[in-house]
Amino acid sequence: MKRLMAVFGFCFFTTSANAAPSINIGTVYDYLDGDKSTYLKRVFNGGDSTAFVKVNILEILYDADGTSREVPLKTQADASARDGLMASPARLIVPANGMQGTRLLYMGERDRERYFRVRFVPVVPEKEDEFVVSSQEREEYKKALSAGVTVLAGYGAVFFVRPKETRFDSVIENSAGNYRIRNNGNTVVVIDEFKDCSVKNEQDCQPTTKHHILAGRAFQFEKLPGREYRFTVIEGTATKKLEVKG
Template sequence: MSYLYLIIAFIISGQAANANPQIDVGEMYSYIESDKISVVKHVFNSGGGSDALVRVDVLEILFTVNGVPIEIPIKNPRQSLIATPNRFFVPVGDSRGIRLAFSGKRDHERYFRVRFKPLIPERSSNFKAAEDKYGVSEKAPTVSVNLLVGYGTVLFVRPTDTVFNTLINEDVQSYIIENQGNSVVIVDAFTDCPQGKRALCKPATKHHLLPGKDFKFGKLLGHEYRFTLIEGSSVKDVIVRG
């Protein structure tokens, strides 16, 4: 009998899990260009049978002297990055756009972790009231909520005077991309394939080269390397053969 109870409990818990909202934040990386002060991020509730309240948490990413990233809370959002609204309602099967605006100093590039955390009001809560309350509210919630899995993205804020200076050093054995500018450069959709055998390509990867950093790969005889080099609005497809 206890075994039967376990099966029933498992089925019920599975149904409850499927009823949770399933949010999708789209691209994991966003960028505020040098001539912009904000960017709009869209959050989708793709299903699961449940509407969702979503909370936005913003942390700034700094680097130690050894280059190790650390995330710290923002003390003064009005001089940094702010999410508007920082709590919002997303009906099931729908989406909501939020604005990420930066108002601090831009003498150098800044980096932020933006986390979207879905919340579910407990059954005793009135969800319609929650929608009215959190649609545009910037205040902390007063309804009792359950915290689900969060989704973290990264936002790059380019400096006001952005300079791209990407150097390429290539020899018979290696290929090096150096970022000597003051803003992030992207090596997108990088693939390593035996020539003429696209089915044997390694999975595509994406690399962000921060100022002063480089990306290097060895060139194997008979291999072909493809990637897209992105410097702000400049996009260039590159093919390198070993």
């Protein structure tokens, strides 16, 4: 098996194959509310062979200048002392045209918001991968992937763990040439389905985008004449649709 690339949370591998799994993890952004400690994440397999999927977790840390880095979680022998996000199980066997779920469990303090990258990586199972399959089953699976070339695609989700005492406080500044939303709360605010379109021609639109405003940060855009901007502000379970004209 040869690794080709890993970009923006997507991991691609090649291997010989007749039939191949094709996984889908649904949404790539998930949010754990302040009063919850577990979250069920489902993995779907629309391919025509079984998918063996590893679940890997890294913590995303943001620096003062807004740049981010992903670091491994610290492991603790004592489960009660663990601090971070865990997946149970961390190895999934997803049948063709089937679904399996893993429960994401957060353990640790909830005084601030934390962020994690959860990667779902399909593999050809090896002994050290700890999948509950026999040596014979592993060999039969490899033989089934014996002709042609296929791509095993893995996906990365971003997981937001909100603080226990969640507080939303979005402040809007609407000036003549700019529109700004500042997040004065302590948890992420989502700007969903942001559309920048011409007032006179509804077909003249920029690609629709999604934005996350972290606590203490802001989202803004320039208001151009003849353009209108439509988007939804999401604060937890509360949503508000807005329309701004340039």
